[in-house]
Amino acid sequence: MANTKNVLVAEDSSVIQNLTKKVLQFQNYEIDSVKNGEEVLKAIEAKHYDIILMDIGMPKMDGMECSRQVRALDNKEKAGVPIVAITGNAKNYTDEDFSNAGINEYIQKPIDFDHLVDVVKKYTS
Known part of the structure; x- marks a missing residue:
């Protein structure tokens, strides 16, 4: 499929990684x-x-930190890729913290996979 969109899942939990995948x-x-x-x-x-x-x-x-480094890349296309944070600790951060790191949006764990699909579609359409 020529229109296939590429998603990079950065997650240290193999269970969440595999379910998301x-x-x-x-x-x-x-x-x-x-x-x-x-x-x-390395991947991007x-x-x-x-x-x-x-x-x-x-x-x-x-x-x-990784989001800040992505945003600082010299390649503007790569630096501009939408980043959606996935976290169980959203209460530890403000919307401003996410924004300052260059994160477009965040999803709270446990992940609502219907919401995840909607968010991915929103940024890749």
């Missing part, structure tokens, strides 16, 4: 997944993504 593949998205922020930066260097689903609490580099 299956739900979005069913919607005809092409999914790659990584387990930390350092791997996100190598490939175009239409959206990044970014866990906030990851090892090596958390989602907030």
Whole structure:
């Protein structure tokens, strides 16, 4: 399918990673997944993504710092990719914190997968 959209799932939980992958593949998205922020930066260097689903609490580099680094990339197309945070700790952050990190929107855990699909469609349509 020429219109397939590429989604990068950055999530250290294999269970959430696999569920997200299956739900979005069913919607005809092409999914790659990584387990930390350092791997996100390597992945987006190598490939175009239409959206990044970014866990906030990851090892090596958390989602907030990783989002700031994505936004600071020299390649403006890659720096502008929509980033949707996924977190169980949204109460620890303000909307301004997410915005300052370059995050477009956040989804609270436990994930409502219908809402996740709606958000991904919103940013990739």
